Amino acid sequence: MYKIEFHDFFNAAFSVDCIIFGYEAGQIKALVIKRAMEPYNNYWAIPGDLVYPDEDLPVAAERVLKELTGLDHIPMHQSQTFGHPKRHPQGRVITISYFALVRIDALHVKASSFAEEISWVPINALPTLAFDHNHILESTYEILKQKLHHEPVCFDLLAERFTLHEFQQLYEFAFEQELDKANFRKKIKYIPLIGLEEKQKNVKHRPAKLYKFDRESYQKQLINGDYTFKM
Amino acid sequence: MYKIEFHDFFNAAFSVDCIIFGYEAGQIKALVIKRAMEPYNNYWAIPGDLVYPDEDLPVAAERVLKELTGLDHIPMHQSQTFGHPKRHPQGRVITISYFALVRIDALHVKASSFAEEISWVPINALPTLAFDHNHILESTYEILKQKLHHEPVCFDLLAERFTLHEFQQLYEFAFEQELDKANFRKKIKYIPLIGLEEKQKNVKHRPAKLYKFDRESYQKQLINGDYTFKM
DNA sequence: GCAAAAGTGTTTGGATTACACCCATGC
DNA sequence: GCATGGGTGTAATCCAAACACTTTTGC
Numbered sequence: 001m002y003k004i005e006f007h008d009f010f011n012a013a014f015s016v017d018c019i020i021f022g023y024e025a026g027q028i029k030a031l032v033i034k035r036a037m038e039p040y041n042n043y044w045a046i047p048g049d050l051v052y053p054d055e056d057l058p059v060a061a062e063r064v065l066k067e068l069t070g071l072d073h074i075p076m077h078q079s080q081t082f083g084h085p086k087r088h089p090q091g092r093v094i095t096i097s098y099f100a101l102v103r104i105d106a107l108h109v110k111a112s113s114f115a116e117e118i119s120w121v122p123i124n125a126l127p128t129l130a131f132d133h134n135h136i137l138e139s140t141y142e143i144l145k146q147k148l149h150h151e152p153v154c155f156d157l158l159a160e161r162f163t164l165h166e167f168q169q170l171y172e173f174a175f176e177q178e179l180d181k182a183n184f185r186k187k188i189k190y191i192p193l194i195g196l197e198e199k200q201k202n203v204k205h206r207p208a209k210l211y212k213f214d215r216e217s218y219q220k221q222l223i224n225g226d227y228t229f230k231m
Numbered sequence: 232m233y234k235i236e237f238h239d240f241f242n243a244a245f246s247v248d249c250i251i252f253g254y255e256a257g258q259i260k261a262l263v264i265k266r267a268m269e270p271y272n273n274y275w276a277i278p279g280d281l282v283y284p285d286e287d288l289p290v291a292a293e294r295v296l297k298e299l300t301g302l303d304h305i306p307m308h309q310s311q312t313f314g315h316p317k318r319h320p321q322g323r324v325i326t327i328s329y330f331a332l333v334r335i336d337a338l339h340v341k342a343s344s345f346a347e348e349i350s351w352v353p354i355n356a357l358p359t360l361a362f363d364h365n366h367i368l369e370s371t372y373e374i375l376k377q378k379l380h381h382e383p384v385c386f387d388l389l390a391e392r393f394t395l396h397e398f399q400q401l402y403e404f405a406f407e408q409e410l411d412k413a414n415f416r417k418k419i420k421y422i423p424l425i426g427l428e429e430k431q432k433n434v435k436h437r438p439a440k441l442y443k444f445d446r447e448s449y450q451k452q453l454i455n456g457d458y459t460f461k462m
Numbered sequence: 463g464c465a466a467a468a469g470t471g472t473t474t475g476g477a478t479t480a481c482a483c484c485c486a487t488g489c
Numbered sequence: 490g491c492a493t494g495g496g497t498g499t500a501a502t503c504c505a506a507a508c509a510c511t512t513t514t515g516c
Contacts, residue, residue, distance in 0.1 A: 009244040009281045009284070010242050010244045010322055010323075011244075011284060012241060012243055012244060013241045013242075014245070052240075053239070053243065053323055054316045056316055057325075078311060081288070081312040084287055084288075085285045085286065085287055090237075094327075096325075164469090165468080180505095180506070182469080182470070182507090182508085200468095200514095202515095203466090204514070204516070205467040205513075205514055205515075206467060206512065208467080209468085209469090394495085395495085396494075411480075411481085412494095413479095413480090413482095413496080413497070414480080418477090431495095433488090434488085434493090435487065435492085435493070435494090436486075436487055436493040436494040437485060437486035437495045439494080440495085440496090
């Protein structure tokens with residue numbers, strides 16, 4: 001055991017990485033940016049950057065995401081922290097990863113000066129990413145899958161109005177197994193959904209009814225304690 | 232948006248906090264130490280300390296736990312990271328919390344020079360702790376409760392040999408609801424337990440049979456995929 | 463009419479619940 | 490004997506899986 005002075009401990013930096021998941025064309029995807037700076041110039045990476053000395057972590061995550069992708073007002077949750085001494089080539093940098101779920105169809109991302117390109121990549125076909133970002137992304141996807149079982153986060157990924165088939169496909173993709181249509185619909189019977197009058201258009205089969213998630217009555221049921229989401 | 236030099240980011244420190252849960256006398260408890268140094272001298276706190284500049288996080292968690300409590304070879308899992316700029320009075324210190332589950336009956340803790348006292352406190356009757364440690368401990372307890380539902384972590388808390396009633400009481404404590412004895416036993420029917428010949432002794436009622444968790448066959452079932460733990 | 467997907471009903475077996483009952487031990 | 494918890498059986502009910510069937514659209 002060696003002894004160092006108290007102030008010598010204060011020579012680390014830390015960053016936040018923002019993992020943004022979306023759902024598009026039947027696949028769960030993550031947002032990556034192409035780095036336009038060293039280290040790992042030209043590599044795809046999770047959007048992330050260093051945290052300012054007196055900045056709180058969730059605030060930093062919001063700021064960094066906005067600076068790199070233009071995305072604003074996206075609620076994020078903390079995922080995990082990665083701190084291997086050699087994970088960053090330029091010094092000791094601990095990174096705290098945050099993640100968010102978004103509706104890809106409802107937003108427009110734009111690359112910043114530090115990121116020359118932005119792309120949504122399917123979670124099951126990731127390229128080699130900068131730093132330890134493959135590891136970070138994969139282990140955060142595991143957390144997402146856990147949440148899909150026990151919390152209604154699926155409705156953060158689906159478009160605001162969705163068909164029951166799209167809803168089903170999301171779960172089929174995440175858990176890599178086909179589901180029976182009739183049984184799926186029985187299972188979701190108690191999830192508060194609002195059935196809209198509107199239907200699908202321009203499909204070459206019977207148009208499906210569109211639904212919205214009824215957040216308000218879900219909240220009420222949560223407080224009453226007479227319902228717990230489970231899939 | 233302000234701009235600071237790259238090297239000026241490197242003036243933060245980080246620590247690990249080790250939350251040790253145990254089960255004793257029908258209650259889930261956490262290990263706390265009484266601090267024998269500033270800041271928060273004489274407060275109860277989660278065992279934790281600063282991480283060395285080139286030390287990996289899980290290694291630091293193990294070292295710190297051993298230094299402060301004498302506990303060694305306790306497998307720990309990362310929980311959450313807390314980084315509010317004002318959470319530590321002496322500078323910017325981010326803390327990464329780790330947690331572990333132990334069998335209180337099977338270990339002996341000893342206070343170090345930095346901790347003049349060690350105590351197990353029931354999770355539902357915590358004193359005011361140093362720093363933001365109440366918050367850290369409570370939110371980690373929520374994670375433990377989640378795990379109790381989906382992973383066989385209960386057997387890390389129970390004594391190696393336990394009665395089915397002790398097993399049931401652990402769940403009754405965690406989820407704050409009474410369970411039917413007969414139904415509880417049907418529910419755990421598929422958990423691989425080894426029934427021992429031995430029985431309880433010196434109890435003033437019919438002695439209960441003792442059981443062990445069959446880790447080996449649980450692992451096999453996991454790999455085969457023909458069983459998932461659920462409580 | 464045909465293809466394709468939407469949408470619903472029925473049967474079955476297994477799990478969950480509530481509850482009742484008997485058993486072994488210390489005092 | 491009696492208090493205390495250990496341990497088991499039963500009937501009613503609910504739920505999930507498998508599968509078949511009808512409906513509505515575009516072409």
